[in-house]
Amino acid sequence: MVQPHTLRGSAILVTYDKKDVLKEALALCDAAGYDLKKTLLQKFLNRSKFGLGEGKVEELKELVESLRPDVIIYDEILRPSQNYNLASTLKIKILDREMLILEIFERRARSSESMLQVKLAQLRYEMSRAKERVRLAKMGEQPGFMGIGKFEVDVYYNDIRNRMNGIKSKLVKASRQRELHRQGRRRLGFKTVSLAGYTSAGKTTLFNVLTGEQKEESPNLFTTLSTTTRKIRLHGLEILISDTVGFISKLPAYMIEAFKSTLEELVYTDLVMVVIDSGDPLPELKKKFRSCVSTLDEIGVSHDRIIFVLNKSDLVTEEEILEKASQLGLKEKRKWLALSAATGSNVSSLKDLVFHILEDRPMAGGGESPGVQEIEVNNED
Ligand SMILES: Nc1nc2c(ncn2[C@@H]2O[C@H](COP(=O)(O)OP(=O)(O)OP(=O)(O)O)[C@@H](O)[C@H]2O)c(=O)[nH]1
Ligand SMILES: [Mg+2]
Known part of the structure; x- marks a missing residue:
């Protein structure tokens, strides 16, 4: 669309x-x-x-x-x-x-949950400004700041707080719903994989290749704002795979907080594939890489559950990819591979790698019944 x-x-x-x-x-x-x-x-x-x-x-x-x-x-x-x-x-x-x-x-929010998350982030932004207004008004420095007097500022401040609380409780409900979904999946014995990475790295393109979906992919930033989950079969292993919202540098902590219930999926997933645009020049590549790693750290994703996918290999030579992987410190201590989601090149190696990792690993949170059935796994509205 x-x-x-x-x-x-x-x-x-x-x-x-x-x-x-x-x-x-x-x-x-x-x-x-x-x-x-x-x-x-x-x-x-x-x-x-x-x-x-x-x-x-x-x-x-x-x-x-x-x-x-x-x-x-x-x-x-x-x-x-x-x-x-x-x-x-x-x-x-x-x-x-x-x-x-x-x-x-x-502009991009589509699902009711992502709309609530955006609203919450907007109110938090307002709140930080309102706090400053209240502070200035109390100091008598700018009593008519933006044409608002001290009393109105307090009213305004309380109003924002009430609206935030209303949204938060709705988000808590959505988060509980997610938890129930997760428990259901665990009971059914599914392993889960999530795609993460900087905005426009090609997460959705890779998701579409792996699932046969046709979710919107575009050069625009933040094309995807809500999580979509689909079931795929890798060498006989049933896996649930999720596409998530992209990261960006200088995303303030409260925005990550607002998108927490979406990003939370990354904490509970068996494997996180961090998609990287290897076509980026080195300084940009490093900056985006750092921003992804720090966001994942902030959410609490442990390093041993992460693999790095250097995407868009069709845009660079093999030597360049190796050099970039080494510059990012991937060669020594991380699991990584290069592929092109657009041409499909090396996607089969990714499938093999994911299969081997998941096959060996006990599942996050337990659950042993392999009785696979059709379940509703699409979190989108
Ligand atoms: N050349 C090339 N382009 C790619 C490849 N994978 C994705 N792209 C392009 O990169 C752009 C971004 O792709 P998306 O899949 O929308 O990226 P995303 O990571 O989902 O982005 P957000 O949803 O905005 O966070 C699109 O124009 C894709 O066509 C690839 O392997 N090679
Ligand atoms: Mg996307």
């Missing part, structure tokens, strides 16, 4: 003067649906008052006046006071990296 690519508005992008960062920022703007009128490249985006240096703010002001974009996209996480200073000086809405990612998530 291809989404109509509706535009959300026009924007000026402010990002770092680094090739890989720029590339990702452009892809994020595209995924969020912004038409870029201009890109401003900077060495530093975290100066105290505006994020930008004051001279650059002047330059930006002129650009805003001549190009009249709907928003400024600021590819760094801004403190509420920095956001406020920029917005009030430039008289335009500022979307920082967090807000931009949230807009993409909002």
Whole structure:
């Protein structure tokens, strides 16, 4: 199902003067649906008052006046006071990296659970800003911050908290439902495999190849936001395989927290396949790799249950792949292999590897009955 690519508005992008960062920022703007009128490249985006240096703010002001974009996209996480200073000086809405990612998530969410997760992340973002507003109002520094007085700020703050609690309890229910599903699968003796990795690494493409599915794959970031699970048979072994939401660098902890019930699947799975885009240049590859490993650590996935799949081998030579694997430290201590989900090359080796690992391993959480039956394994709405 291809989404109509509706535009959300026009924007000026402010990002770092680094090739890989720029590339990702452009892809994020595209995924969020912004038409870029201009890109401003900077060495530093975290100066105290505006994020930008004051001279650059002047330059930006002129650009805003001549190009009249709907928003400024600021590819760094801004403190509420920095956001406020920029917005009030430039008289335009500022979307920082967090807000931009949230807009993409909002656009992409399909299942009721992922919609709730996005809503929760948005409220958390609001909450961190509201806290700052309350703090400033209490200090009497900015009593009319964004036109809101102290009393209203407190009311607003409580309102956000109540809405968050409402959503959290719905998510807890969804999470319990998942736990029941998991128990059911364990009782039936299924082993489970999950696909994880940086956004656009090719997880869904590989999922489709392994399952014969036709889930949406695209060069856009965050194509997949909800988990899909399918049953496959590997050399006679019944396995449940799940496709999951992609990771991205600088994803704040609260966003990981909001997607926890989806990402939780990775903790309870027998094997996690981390898909890596081996077509990426080395610095980008390393950055994404680190971001995946740290997200997996944060969720609590143990290293011995991870294998690394260097995907898109059709885009690079064999020597390059070996060099990249060695640069990532995979050759010494990790299980890994290279393949191309697009051409199908070496996918059979992956199947063999997964089969051997799962066959030898006692299952996560026990359960011995191999009485396989048809069960509902699709978590999507
Ligand atoms: N050349 C090449 N392209 C690939 C390969 N695998 C995937 N792609 C392309 O990479 C892009 C991203 O693929 P997806 O499968 O949507 O990636 P994903 O990891 O599921 O991404 P998200 O759902 O956004 O996290 C698509 O344009 C795919 O066609 C491959 O082996 N070779
Ligand atoms: Mg996907």
